[in-house]
Amino acid sequence: MSLSELVRRRPPVVTPGEAAPPAPLPTRKIGWRVRLKRDRSLLLMVTPAILLLGVFAYVPMLGNVIAWQNYSPYTGFLHSQFVGWANFERVFSNPLFVDAVVNTLIITAFQLVFFFPIPIFLALLLNSVITPRTRTTIQSIVYLPHFFSWVLVVTVFQQIFGGAGLINQTLRDHGLGSGFDMMTNPDTFLVLITMQSVWKDAGWGIIIFLAALSTVPPEQYEAAAVDGAGRWRRMWHVSLPALRPVIILLLILRLGDALTVGFEQLILQRGAVGADVAEVIDTYVYYQGVVYGDWSFAAAAGLVKGVVSLALVLGANKLAHVFGESGVYKRA
Amino acid sequence: MSTQTTVRPTPAARRPRRSKHRPAWEGRPSIGGQALKTIVLTCVVLAVLFPLYTVILTSLSTQAETIRVGGLVTVPGELTINAYTQILNGGIVTRAALVSTFVTIVGTVVSTTVSVMGAYGLSRPGSFAHRPILFVFLITMFFGAGLIPTYLLVSSLGLINSYWALILPGAVSAFNVLILRNFFMGIDIGILDAARIDGAGDWRILGRIVLPMSRAVIAVVALFYGVGYWNAFFNAILYINDNAKWPLQLVLRSYVLQGVTLPGSGVGQVDVATGAVTGLPIKMAVMVLAIVPILIVYPFVQRHFTKGVIFGAIKG
Numbered sequence: 015m016s017l018s019e020l021v022r023r024r025p026p027v028v029t030p031g032e033a034a035p036p037a038p039l040p041t042r043k044i045g046w047r048v049r050l051k052r053d054r055s056l057l058l059m060v061t062p063a064i065l066l067l068g069v070f071a072y073v074p075m076l077g078n079v080i081a082w083q084n085y086s087p088y089t090g091f092l093h094s095q096f097v098g099w100a101n102f103e104r105v106f107s108n109p110l111f112v113d114a115v116v117n118t119l120i121i122t123a124f125q126l127v128f129f130f131p132i133p134i135f136l137a138l139l140l141n142s143v144i145t146p147r148t149r150t151t152i153q154s155i156v157y158l159p160h161f162f163s164w165v166l167v168v169t170v171f172q173q174i175f176g177g178a179g180l181i182n183q184t185l186r187d188h189g190l191g192s193g194f195d196m197m198t199n200p201d202t203f204l205v206l207i208t209m210q211s212v213w214k215d216a217g218w219g220i221i222i223f224l225a226a227l228s229t230v231p232p233e234q235y236e237a238a239a240v241d242g243a244g245r246w247r248r249m250w251h252v253s254l255p256a257l258r259p260v261i262i263l264l265l266i267l268r269l270g271d272a273l274t275v276g277f278e279q280l281i282l283q284r285g286a287v288g289a290d291v292a293e294v295i296d297t298y299v300y301y302q303g304v305v306y307g308d309w310s311f312a313a314a315a316g317l318v319k320g321v322v323s324l325a326l327v328l329g330a331n332k333l334a335h336v337f338g339e340s341g342v343y344k345r346a
Numbered sequence: 347m348s349t350q351t352t353v354r355p356t357p358a359a360r361r362p363r364r365s366k367h368r369p370a371w372e373g374r375p376s377i378g379g380q381a382l383k384t385i386v387l388t389c390v391v392l393a394v395l396f397p398l399y400t401v402i403l404t405s406l407s408t409q410a411e412t413i414r415v416g417g418l419v420t421v422p423g424e425l426t427i428n429a430y431t432q433i434l435n436g437g438i439v440t441r442a443a444l445v446s447t448f449v450t451i452v453g454t455v456v457s458t459t460v461s462v463m464g465a466y467g468l469s470r471p472g473s474f475a476h477r478p479i480l481f482v483f484l485i486t487m488f489f490g491a492g493l494i495p496t497y498l499l500v501s502s503l504g505l506i507n508s509y510w511a512l513i514l515p516g517a518v519s520a521f522n523v524l525i526l527r528n529f530f531m532g533i534d535i536g537i538l539d540a541a542r543i544d545g546a547g548d549w550r551i552l553g554r555i556v557l558p559m560s561r562a563v564i565a566v567v568a569l570f571y572g573v574g575y576w577n578a579f580f581n582a583i584l585y586i587n588d589n590a591k592w593p594l595q596l597v598l599r600s601y602v603l604q605g606v607t608l609p610g611s612g613v614g615q616v617d618v619a620t621g622a623v624t625g626l627p628i629k630m631a632v633m634v635l636a637i638v639p640i641l642i643v644y645p646f647v648q649r650h651f652t653k654g655v656i657f658g659a660i661k662g
Binding site (some may be wrong): 046049050052053055056057058059060062063064066067069070071072073074075076077078080087090091136139140142143150152153154155156157158159161162163164165166168169170172173174178179180183186187213217221232235236239240244245270277278281282285296299300303304309312313316317319320323324327328 | 369371372373375379383386387390391393394395397400401415416417418420459460461463464466467468470473474475479482483486488489490491492493494495496497498499502514515516517518520523547548549552569573576577578579580584595598599602603604630633636637640644645648649651
């Protein structure tokens, strides 16, 4: 069977309600020794990945123990003194940490309003382009910036919106003043980083909505048209309901990530625009720990973020179940 | 390659409903609507392409040209490849590009190999310890250990200033493993069982049957890993103190974004008299150098993105 057939046979797996998984291997009737012997190759294949995750994901999880210590690199975490919840008390009573949390939430909220709807809009627009060639060409172009690094994206913006950038250069040529510099202006920073995010990732964001739209049987549009629905009503009553599960899924993922906002993007610009607007939880943790060496305090701040994020994901998922959507994972 | 034709079904075959002709029931769109749609889509495409165009053009312009227009060049004038010969003359940019290439190639091979094996090992529900192992992967998607403990671990392993520090900590992405696993689980079980009855073990099945059938999804995952390695800069800030070992993105940040002077090549130097950035073509050439590998690989992989191969994994 060729790959193309295989791909065609597989339905796009966007919608909840998965296709039936392959029949499970028989488990109950066979003893674990026999299964261990039977599956030893499978286990051997998983081993390298498990080892890497074990060392670089799980060991650091345990390393968070330094959040309850007065850690110093010279004594190591085995011999550092335990100080109870003192580091957490310092974190919560620190006005700079509170500022970082507030900045993070502001950025998340702003981007939820001004970034999130754009891919949906673009996907609906692109889906209405009939010529397949035009559609795939536009798709390939708008996906591209997703694969650029943040360093590159920020540099491109600096070259266009910065003090020595293209816009300022054009304004100056036309005698319209020369003070335009978005890269160092704290007042427009939210707009700037949202523009950067839109340029980099809005195009890529449409991919999942297009996949969802491609699962709508054309008969539904036809039936709606026969019943007298125009273009807009077909979009409202056929296309948008098809996107609903995906939109809810992405909202949940975003909610779970509410405390994570473009770390690389912000750390690149924190110097130019100042910590007042560009300090978020992740950059704060980095500066307090790696730069200033207050390891235990930074680890405590990072751990607070990790735990709250976990709670947010689980809570959002619960919320999705309440709304009758299947969410990120199914009920176990 | 002979497989090209089979890998790429025509759009019409893939989506029968998408014929070039508008079905009768759809009705003709209004002229205004069509025009608006065209304008919006053109603007979107230009917003992506114009910055790339002006960056590439500036990198190919003479220094005199950039000074004459006072910055980025938008209309082709005097052209030269001088900037590229300067940065590729064996200096710090060349070295950084080689470091990035090395880390990207080794990292992508390690990550893709480990992930494909892991995904296949996880693709048979009911196998020994299947659920616990799956959870080991899933938990890492929901709870990250945090920057500080990870940094302390890497430094206590003695990996500071080692290229392995840029590869190993993020070598396995549970998300990518699940993408692969989901695809492997969709392969017709009958084929695998037939091979098993013929005496093939799991290694043989993976190598001879599953891999050839999964080229597209493996290419996509390898691209994700490769782009990740090529684009990473923050791990180098954390773990690489020796600037002779810097990857290209870090050089781009220091010498182009922050304008630190790069000894001996004119990058980032500002002409005090005119205030013009004299090294602009060179700066732009460094940027182009950072995009070129992506522009080379992207066309081979992007067609897979429209096939819906990558989203099954979002659900655990």
